[in-house]
Amino acid sequence: MLTGKKAIIFDMDGSLVDSMWIWTEVDIEFGKKYNLTYPDGFQKELEGKSYTETAQYFLDTFPSLTLSIDEIKQEWLDQTLELYTTKVPLKEGVLDFIKQMHEKGMLFGIATSNARALAIATLKALDVEQYFSFVCTACEVNAGKPAPDVYLKVAEQLHVQPEECLVFEDVPQGILAGKRAGMSVCAVDDEFSRVDQIEKKDLADYFIYDYTQVLNHTYEVCQDKINK
Numbered sequence: 001m002l003t004g005k006k007a008i009i010f011d012m013d014g015s016l017v018d019s020m021w022i023w024t025e026v027d028i029e030f031g032k033k034y035n036l037t038y039p040d041g042f043q044k045e046l047e048g049k050s051y052t053e054t055a056q057y058f059l060d061t062f063p064s065l066t067l068s069i070d071e072i073k074q075e076w077l078d079q080t081l082e083l084y085t086t087k088v089p090l091k092e093g094v095l096d097f098i099k100q101m102h103e104k105g106m107l108f109g110i111a112t113s114n115a116r117a118l119a120i121a122t123l124k125a126l127d128v129e130q131y132f133s134f135v136c137t138a139c140e141v142n143a144g145k146p147a148p149d150v151y152l153k154v155a156e157q158l159h160v161q162p163e164e165c166l167v168f169e170d171v172p173q174g175i176l177a178g179k180r181a182g183m184s185v186c187a188v189d190d191e192f193s194r195v196d197q198i199e200k201k202d203l204a205d206y207f208i209y210d211y212t213q214v215l216n217h218t219y220e221v222c223q224d225k226i227n228k
Contacts, residue, residue, distance in 0.1 A: 001166065001184070001186065001205075001206055001214060001219060002101075002106075002166060002214075004163075004164065005106070005164055005165065005166045005184070006106070006107060006158075006160045006164040006165075007106065007107040007108070007109060007154075007155065007158045007160045007164060007165045007166070008101060008106055008107070008108050008109075008165070008166050008167075008168070009108075009109045009110070009111050009151060009154050009155070009165050009166070009167050009168070009178075009183070010108070010109070010110055010111070010167075010168050011110075011111060011112060011113075011167070011168060011169045011170060011171075011174050012110055012112040012114055012119055012122070013112065013113070013114055013170075014170035014171065014188065014190040014192060014193060015091070015168045015169055015170045015174070015188045015190070016090065016091060016094060016110070016168070017088050017089065017090055017091060017122060017126070018088060018089050018090075018091060018190070019084065019088045019122075020170075020190060020191070020192035020193075021191075021192070022080055022083050022084065022087075022088070023080075024192075026076060026079050026080060027042075027043075029079065030075070030076070030079075034062070034064065034065060035064070036062050036064075036065075039061070045057065047145075047171050047172070047173045047174075048113060048138075048144055048145030048146050048171065048173030048174055048176075048177065049113060049138070049144045049145075050113050050137065050138030050139045050143075050144035051073055051076075051113065051114060051115045051137065051138070051139050052069060052073065052139045053138070053144050054113075055069040055072040055073050055076075056069060058072060059072070073115065076115075077115055077117060077118065080118060081117070081118060081121060084118050084121060084122045084125070085121050085122065085124075085125040086125070088122060088125075088126075089126075090126055090128070091188065091210065091211060092210035092211065092212070093210045093211030093212035093213075093214075093215070094210075094211040095128065096211070096212070096215065097211040097212075097214055097215055098128065098131050100215065102131055107133055107158045107160065108131050108132045108133060109132060109133060109134045109135070109136070109154035109155075109157070109158050110123070110132055110134070110135040110136065110154070111136055111138075111150040111151050111153075111154045111167075111177075112135070112136075112137055112138070112150075113137070113138045113144055113145060113150075113174075114137065115137065115139070116135065116137045116139070116140075119135055119137065120135065123135070133157070133158055134154055134157040134158055136150050136153045136154045136157070137150070138150045140153070141153050145173045145174045145176070145177035146172075146173040146174070146176035146177045146180065147177060147180070148177050148178070148180040148181035148182075149177075150177065151165070151167060151177055151178050151181035151183060152181050155181070155183070162181050162182035162183050163182055163183070163184075165181075165183040165184070166183065166184050166185075166186065167181075167183045167184065167185045167186065168185075168186050168188050169185055169186075169187060169188065169204070170187070170188045170189075170190040170192075170193050170200075171190075171193045171196065171200070172193075172196050172199050172200055172203055175187055175200060175203040175204050176203060179203065179204075184205045184206075185203070185204045185205055185206070186204060186205065186206040186207065186208060186214070186219065187200040187201060187203070187204035187206065187207045187208070187222070188207075188208055189207070189208065189209040189210070201220070201222045202222070204222050205221070205222055206219050206220060206221060206222060207219065207220040207222055208220070
């Protein structure tokens with residue numbers, strides 16, 4: 001999995017940290033406040049979208065909303081910042097994995113669809129900010145996932161080639177983004193994307209339930225597409 005790799009790029013929510021549950025609560029509270037009825041497949045529609053793209057989706061889908069994009073984003077930030085900095089843990093085994101790879105000279109980056117303020121605050125709260133050389137949000141590139149832009153931007157800033165990067169992602173749209181960037185992708189198990197597990201394995205190069213599997217080489221090679 002790590003042969004020939006110089007950099008590891010993490011998606012944040014559901015891949016580096018257990019945080020997807022927060023957004024279910026946010027959607028419920030936001031919907032109650034503004035009397036919104038979410039359509040079927042609502043969460044799937046939001047998958048991979050940047051913070052800004054998600055706010056625009058709300059405005060396009062719910063004409064009754066009279067907020068601006070910036071007002072929606074700020075309201076979500078106000079709802080989530082304390083939760084991210086006090087209630088969100090790292091995924092199992094990821095800290096040991098990062099420390100061991102850091103000792104071997106691996107570079108680290110973050111490619112997230114979340115807001116920069118939340119990403120930075122979360123990394124600081126978990127005391128892992130020092131390991132990450134560059135954080136890029138999908139709002140800072142031309143298009144969110146499944147476009148490859150955010151991953152390519154991180155690779156550029158880390159001064160590595162796409163094929164020298166290993167991506168960890170938890171949802172199909174994110175896995176697609178990494179693959180479209182020309183990177184190897186390891187799908188990460190997460191409760192909120194478990195319904196898509198077959199699709200995740202079909203798209204990714206590898207699959208793990210937790211990061212100890214990377215260290216002890218018990219990860220799954222998806223459909224025997226590549227050699228360990």
